Amino acid sequence: MGQARLQSAGSERRVVATIRGRAASDGAGVKLTRIIGQPGLPDLDPFLMLDEFGSDRGADYIAGFPDHPHRGFETVTYMLAGRMRHGDNQGNVGLLRPGSVQWMTAGRGIIHSEMPEQEDGLMQGFQLWVNLPAKDKMVKPRYQDIDPENIPVVERADGVTVKVLVGSFDGVTGPVTNVATDPLYLDITLPAGRTAIVPVEAEHNAFAYVFEGQARIGAEAQMVERGQLAVLSLGESAAFEGGPAGGRLILVAGRPLREPVAKYGPFVMNTPEEIRQAIADYQAGRFV
Numbered sequence: 124m125g126q127a128r129l130q131s132a133g134s135e136r137r138v139v140a141t142i143r144g145r146a147a148s149d150g151a152g153v154k155l156t157r158i159i160g161q162p163g164l165p166d167l168d169p170f171l172m173l174d175e176f177g178s179d180r181g182a183d184y185i186a187g188f189p190d191h192p193h194r195g196f197e198t199v200t201y202m203l204a205g206r207m208r209h210g211d212n213q214g215n216v217g218l219l220r221p222g223s224v225q226w227m228t229a230g231r232g233i234i235h236s237e238m239p240e241q242e243d244g245l246m247q248g249f250q251l252w253v254n255l256p257a258k259d260k261m262v263k264p265r266y267q268d269i270d271p272e273n274i275p276v277v278e279r280a281d282g283v284t285v286k287v288l289v290g291s292f293d294g295v296t297g298p299v300t301n302v303a304t305d306p307l308y309l310d311i312t313l314p315a316g317r318t319a320i321v322p323v324e325a326e327h328n329a330f331a332y333v334f335e336g337q338a339r340i341g342a343e344a345q346m347v348e349r350g351q352l353a354v355l356s357l358g359e360s361a362a363f364e365g366g367p368a369g370g371r372l373i374l375v376a377g378r379p380l381r382e383p384v385a386k387y388g389p390f391v392m393n394t395p396e397e398i399r400q401a402i403a404d405y406q407a408g409r410f411v
């Protein structure tokens with residue numbers, strides 16, 4: 124990465140840790156890999172959870188995620204393959220298709236379901252939980268359902284491609300807007316030996332998760348394998364280079380909230396009292 128690395132010396136992010144996810148099961152028995160939100164990486168402010176789901180066996184996902192509540196944060200579903208039907212208690216429905224993104228701001232509360240629209244074949248994607256600042260935890264729920272054709276792609280002549288879900292890269296801005304933590308969420312494909320230097324807000328926490336092949340990441344060009352998440356140091360940019368067979372990764376960054384977190388299952392608030400209130404509101408049918 125020679126020259127580009129020199130240019131950003133001193134502010135280029137480094138890999139400070141690599142973590143592998145753990146096998147987990149959620150919803151009505153969907154098999155997935157929990158990468159953030161497990162003992163190896165309990166959270167990375169403002170990110171509370173990252174799950175990767177990926178299976179071509181219907182039995183691993185067919186039970187889906189029947190009705191369940193959320194309050195106090197955002198769930199972000201990025202589908203790579205397969206179809207999921209989404210519905211909530213306020214009459215919102217949607218179909219998540221391959222390449223689509225749903226950025227759901229649960230705010231004061233929704234009850235929703237996420238159910239596969241297929242009985243077999245590949246189902247693959249990510250769900251990320253993004254915390255909301257205290258002042259926004261009780262906002263009205265909001266959906267940003269983005270079709271695949273509305274996600275811009277930067278395609279460079281050298282084969283590097285970058286899908287911009289939220290935030291900006293190379294003058295291209297993603298379709299998801301007005302998110303409290305000013306996030307960046309990129310899907311980066313790197314042919315072998317090809318490099319991308321990505322500007323990142325210097326004080327934002329960031330991670331990269333390699334989900335195909337391998338990539339060299341950060342100022343020290345550390346090789347990160349498929350299935351490893353790299354936690355990045357702070358800095359103005361992050362460097363990526365495709366490994367011997369190329370690589371594909373998501374790069375996610377966001378403004379840390381530095382607020383107390385009180386978490387109970389699908390409720391993420393600031394205090395235990397607010398959690399008790401969330402449970403009481405849910406049980407009393409006040410998530411409407």
Ligand code: CO
Pocket residue numbers: 188191193198235237
């Ligand atoms: Co949910």
